[in-house]
Amino acid sequence: MDVRDWALIAFTILSQMAVGSFIILGIVYFFAARKWGEEQADRLSDRALLAIGPVLILGTLASLFHLGNPVNAYRAISNLGSSWLSREILSDVLFIVVGAIFAFMQWRKISTSATRNIVALVAAAIGVVLVFSMSRIYMLRTTPAWDTIATPISFFTTTFLLGALAVGAAYVANYAYIQRKEPGCADVQCEILRAALRGLALASVALVGVHLIVLPLYVAYLSASDVAAANNAVNILMDDYSLVFALRLVLVFVGAGILGVFLYRNASSPGREKIMSNLAYAAFAVVLVAEVMGRFLFYAMQTRIGL
Amino acid sequence: MANQLAFYFDVARCTGCKACQVACQDKHDLPADMRWRRVAEYSGGEWVRNPDGTYAQNVFAYYVSVACNHCEKPICEEVCPASAITKRDDGIVLIDEDKCIGCRYCEWSCPYAAPQYNEDKGTMSKCTLCVDYVDAGQLPACVAACPSRALEVGELSELRAKYGDLAEVAPLPEAKLTEPAFVIKPSAKTKPVWAKEGQLANPEEI
Numbered sequence: 001m002d003v004r005d006w007a008l009i010a011f012t013i014l015s016q017m018a019v020g021s022f023i024i025l026g027i028v029y030f031f032a033a034r035k036w037g038e039e040q041a042d043r044l045s046d047r048a049l050l051a052i053g054p055v056l057i058l059g060t061l062a063s064l065f066h067l068g069n070p071v072n073a074y075r076a077i078s079n080l081g082s083s084w085l086s087r088e089i090l091s092d093v094l095f096i097v098v099g100a101i102f103a104f105m106q107w108r109k110i111s112t113s114a115t116r117n118i119v120a121l122v123a124a125a126i127g128v129v130l131v132f133s134m135s136r137i138y139m140l141r142t143t144p145a146w147d148t149i150a151t152p153i154s155f156f157t158t159t160f161l162l163g164a165l166a167v168g169a170a171y172v173a174n175y176a177y178i179q180r181k182e183p184g185c186a187d188v189q190c191e192i193l194r195a196a197l198r199g200l201a202l203a204s205v206a207l208v209g210v211h212l213i214v215l216p217l218y219v220a221y222l223s224a225s226d227v228a229a230a231n232n233a234v235n236i237l238m239d240d241y242s243l244v245f246a247l248r249l250v251l252v253f254v255g256a257g258i259l260g261v262f263l264y265r266n267a268s269s270p271g272r273e274k275i276m277s278n279l280a281y282a283a284f285a286v287v288l289v290a291e292v293m294g295r296f297l298f299y300a301m302q303t304r305i306g307l
Numbered sequence: 308m309a310n311q312l313a314f315y316f317d318v319a320r321c322t323g324c325k326a327c328q329v330a331c332q333d334k335h336d337l338p339a340d341m342r343w344r345r346v347a348e349y350s351g352g353e354w355v356r357n358p359d360g361t362y363a364q365n366v367f368a369y370y371v372s373v374a375c376n377h378c379e380k381p382i383c384e385e386v387c388p389a390s391a392i393t394k395r396d397d398g399i400v401l402i403d404e405d406k407c408i409g410c411r412y413c414e415w416s417c418p419y420a421a422p423q424y425n426e427d428k429g430t431m432s433k434c435t436l437c438v439d440y441v442d443a444g445q446l447p448a449c450v451a452a453c454p455s456r457a458l459e460v461g462e463l464s465e466l467r468a469k470y471g472d473l474a475e476v477a478p479l480p481e482a483k484l485t486e487p488a489f490v491i492k493p494s495a496k497t498k499p500v501w502a503k504e505g506q507l508a509n510p511e512e513i
Binding site: 004067069072073075078082086137141142143305307 | 382386387388411416479507
């Protein structure tokens with residue numbers, strides 16, 4: 001593992017977190033606006049929306065460190081006809097552009113909310129294409145450990161898990177800011193915050209369930225394969241990195257599962273905002289570490305057929 | 308002009324001397340740790356009990372000299388995001404270093420480890436089948452250098468008509484992955500692709 005590999009870990013984790021956050025933010029906004037009105041939903045979401053930009057830009061910049069010849073980076077979209085890497089970079093750029101247009105319109109309240117919703121939906125769809133393209137890059141027929149349905153499933157699970165918990169942490173930070181700056185609306189915002197965190201906590205518990213079902217099936221599938229490269233990938237996971245793998249499973253279970261349940265319970269009744277906020281931060285931090293470890297292991301399991 | 312140029316390799320003739328590999332490094336002025344052509348050693352064997360209680364050994368070893376196979380379905384060209392890899396009309400697969408972004412995706416994908424990363428330039432490089440020599444009607448450096456005449460170059464269909472269409476033996480990958488323009492004449496001890504009775508003896512040289 002050198003700088004180049006860490007560049008890919010940073011790029012894939014950050015851009016997946018950005019896509020997940022954007023979509024989750026949109027879903028929560030939809031429900032919040034229906035119940036509490038657009039103005040309150042804007043107060044909940046707008047600062048979190050702007051925070052996605054730097055995450056996405058940082059991830060994209062990190063990807064340049066993976067290149068040996070970054071002056072030619074613009075050429076990366078030259079093979080859309082057959083290279084998923086080209087498709088990934090194009091959708092990354094489009095997601096940045098359309099996402100930025102939406103964020104600017106939303107921030108300045110340009111045009112109608114219906115028009116803004118359409119722009120947001122387009123950006124979300126591009127984000128899904130981005131994560132899908134990203135997973136297809138690794139599904140090379142010469143790398144059996146990557147060429148399974150587990151790659152897109154786990155990429156999308158990571159996308160929405162990190163998205164949900166990042167958005168939760170952003171809401172909490174936003175709420176603390178509102179309490180200081182606009183105490184008048186803090187009561188309604190507190191109610192929305194608690195409802196949103198309950199939903200996000202439920203989502204993260206469900207998503208960690210997906211991880212914990214897919215991972216054992218994936219390892220069993222590779223072990224049973226008669227392709228040596230697939231078996232070797234399992235050996236790397238179970239022998240060379242068994243501790244990292246165990247820690248990754250424990251951390252994602254603790255962060256998204258156990259802290260998720262606590263978060264849900266503390267968000268269910270008023271007066272526990274302090275502990276609820278700390279739980280939201282902690283769950284995000286723990287799951288972020290767990291997902292980085294998971295992505296590290298994904299790259300470590302690269303075993304190619306042949307020489 | 309040929310439709311698909313290809314390498315031919317005779318396993319029985321190869322002594323593992325690596326003259327091909329060194330001739331290639333010399334022709335292309337490669338750094339010592341970069342080998343566009345490599346000689347894989349596949350070996351194995353053990354003691355086997357005979358019915359009468361005595362033991363005999365079935366030890367074997369053979370070499371496979373492999374460069375870029377200028378595949379008919381080149382996965383490197385398929386995945387290269389920069390369209391820096393192209394296939395000429397005569398089948399030769401080339402990397403244009405001026406277009407390469409150095410993402411190393413071709414290196415990930417190729418089951419023959421043909422595309423290799425040049426740390427100094429930050430770009431990929433690989434066997435060109437000595438395209439300048441070919442265009443001048445000469446033999447590639449590796450073929451010309453082989454003292455036991457184990458290597459040949461020619462039109463794929465003609466080589467297949469002459470020597471058969473085997474393109475996969477241990478420790479190479481299955482030919483169906485990339486359809487290599489490669490014709491192999493096996494020796495008596497050559498093991499089939501996916502054989503488990505031996506192993507690559509010199510992974511550090513590949």
